[in-house]
Amino acid sequence: MSRYPSLLRPRFHPMFLLLPVILLTGCGPGASTSTSTGERQPGDPITISGKLGSGLSVAQRGVPGGSAARSIAGAVSGIASISVIAGSAKVGPETEVLPILADGSFSATLQPDADASWLLLLVNEGSETLDGKASGFISLRDLSGVDLSLLPLGNAKRDLEFGDISSDSMGITSEFSLSDQADTFAATFSSLLETAYRDNIFKRAKNLYVNLDEASGQWIMERTRCYATGNTNQALNTYFPVTGWEFTPGFNMRIDAQDPDGHDYDSIASGVDDIEIVPPEAITLKNTDPPLIFSPESPLLISVARALPSGNALWFSSDTGRPEPDGGYVVEFDGEENLGNGLWRFNLLKGGARSELALFDIQSADPFTTDADKAFIYYLPSIRIETDASSRIISVAMSWFAWNPAVKEYREVADFSAFNSLIQNYSTGIVSMKTDPDGINYNDEESANNMALLMPTRDWYLTDVPADGTKVDWVRINYAISGVEYFFTLYNEP
Numbered sequence: 001m002s003r004y005p006s007l008l009r010p011r012f013h014p015m016f017l018l019l020p021v022i023l024l025t026g027c028g029p030g031a032s033t034s035t036s037t038g039e040r041q042p043g044d045p046i047t048i049s050g051k052l053g054s055g056l057s058v059a060q061r062g063v064p065g066g067s068a069a070r071s072i073a074g075a076v077s078g079i080a081s082i083s084v085i086a087g088s089a090k091v092g093p094e095t096e097v098l099p100i101l102a103d104g105s106f107s108a109t110l111q112p113d114a115d116a117s118w119l120l121l122l123v124n125e126g127s128e129t130l131d132g133k134a135s136g137f138i139s140l141r142d143l144s145g146v147d148l149s150l151l152p153l154g155n156a157k158r159d160l161e162f163g164d165i166s167s168d169s170m171g172i173t174s175e176f177s178l179s180d181q182a183d184t185f186a187a188t189f190s191s192l193l194e195t196a197y198r199d200n201i202f203k204r205a206k207n208l209y210v211n212l213d214e215a216s217g218q219w220i221m222e223r224t225r226c227y228a229t230g231n232t233n234q235a236l237n238t239y240f241p242v243t244g245w246e247f248t249p250g251f252n253m254r255i256d257a258q259d260p261d262g263h264d265y266d267s268i269a270s271g272v273d274d275i276e277i278v279p280p281e282a283i284t285l286k287n288t289d290p291p292l293i294f295s296p297e298s299p300l301l302i303s304v305a306r307a308l309p310s311g312n313a314l315w316f317s318s319d320t321g322r323p324e325p326d327g328g329y330v331v332e333f334d335g336e337e338n339l340g341n342g343l344w345r346f347n348l349l350k351g352g353a354r355s356e357l358a359l360f361d362i363q364s365a366d367p368f369t370t371d372a373d374k375a376f377i378y379y380l381p382s383i384r385i386e387t388d389a390s391s392r393i394i395s396v397a398m399s400w401f402a403w404n405p406a407v408k409e410y411r412e413v414a415d416f417s418a419f420n421s422l423i424q425n426y427s428t429g430i431v432s433m434k435t436d437p438d439g440i441n442y443n444d445e446e447s448a449n450n451m452a453l454l455m456p457t458r459d460w461y462l463t464d465v466p467a468d469g470t471k472v473d474w475v476r477i478n479y480a481i482s483g484v485e486y487f488f489t490l491y492n493e494p
Contacts, residue, residue: 039157042114047159052104055167059124075124082119082205087424089482091208116154130359134206136171140178147171148178148196155186194418201481211358216261220358225252225485226367232472232490235385242380242401242410251339254332264327265318274349275302280342285313286334375403381477425480
């Protein structure tokens with residue numbers, strides 16, 4: 001299914017968050033939290049306020065109705081406040097929803113951790129459909145057109161007034177621009193702008209909110225992965241060029257079902273029930289002969305994919321990585337084409353009836369720009385493998401680059417504040433190669449420091465090199481942004 005050995009397949013775990021209690025308070029525009037210095041200190045309470053405007057309407061909490069297309073708001077009953085720390089956006093049963101008054105206004109006080117950023121998701125708790133349950137995030141739009149949705153409220157210097165909030169084809173934005181509010185935050189404007197360039201991926205947090213059924217405990221989560229590869233020869237004693245990464249066609253999708261309601265792994269595996277996956281556009285499963293194509297008109301059935309002769313098109317397992325079995329399961333597959341933007345639906349077929357289990361809006365998971373440059377939006381590593389005359393490893397160093405849309409080129413990252421706020425699950429694997437009569441062996445105990453964690457600005461030095469010499473077989477860098485994973489691997493290939 002992928003080029004990575006099974007032992008390297010990432011493990012996923014449930015994500016929960018205890019959000020702070022929301023205290024309602026009145027606050028005029030531009031008002032500041034009182035402190036001894038006259039300026040809010042990191043970790044102090046902060047008040048956010050504003051009013052629904054064009055494209056938005058107030059929905060009575062708990063009253064069905066108001067189904068709306070996602071990303072374009074309709075009826076709104078409240079604002080779900082989602083905390084993000086070190087790149088991890090977590091939603092759980094304790095998520096608080098800030099109420100919106102009948103006139104569309106809101107004013108609420110949060111007490112965020114000093115290192116926390118926040119997503120403010122407009123929701124309709126009374127929606128009868130998953131489509132209308134979450135609309136989009138309140139953003140500060142830059143004059144260049146990008147939206148800052150990940151708001152660093154933890155280190156804000158004063159209360160935040162959004163003014164009128166309106167919905168358009170690009171999203172949901174504040175009356176005030178990012179530059180208008182830039183001096184509200186301790187972060188530099190360039191750091192805020194870099195975050196705005198790359199924080200679109202956090203919009204996946206609405207999937208976590210939408211697909212949590214608090215009544216049953218069912219929670220269905222989607223994960224996607226993007227792979228890029230290169231040759232170690234291009235990194236020997238020089239930095240690998242960031243434009244040299246070759247992105248693997250297609251994509252990988254993994255869906256985790258926790259505490260499933262009305263079915264479980266056994267009922268699906270036995271054929272009593274079935275799961276239907278409906279993509280936004282036609283997709284071909286990888287490694288199937290003849291090719292299996294599924295589409296909105298002809299969805300993918302787990303029963304059909306599992307029966308394919310290749311046996312490698314779809315992975316369905318009860319091994320969820322959680323300590324206690326709950327009847328949950330994992331569905332994973334590779335597609336030949338790149339990720340299909342739009343709504344993916346995950347349905348249960350039971351007793352001749354169809355019910356919607358989950359809805360994934362993965363528009364934000366596409367890691368490439370939509371303009372003619374088609375540049376990689378997020379961060380690219382550049383790796384240098386220092387070797388001696390016998391090709392033995394001396395050290396492995398790394399630099400990071402990011403696409404700058406203003407100048408349309410990759411620039412080396414010097415300020416890692418935005419990087420650290422966006423990235424999670426960052427790790428590096430360095431595997432050595434030993435040659436013997438049986439060929440190349442992977443042996444963790446004999447490999448020199450098989451796995452190592454690299455910080456963005458720190459070199460990793462090999463110690464205790466085996467006497468018969470050690471060469472680099474592959475170097476892998478991977479990180480995640482809000483659950484979407486990116487893998488960069490240099491292979492020792494001709």
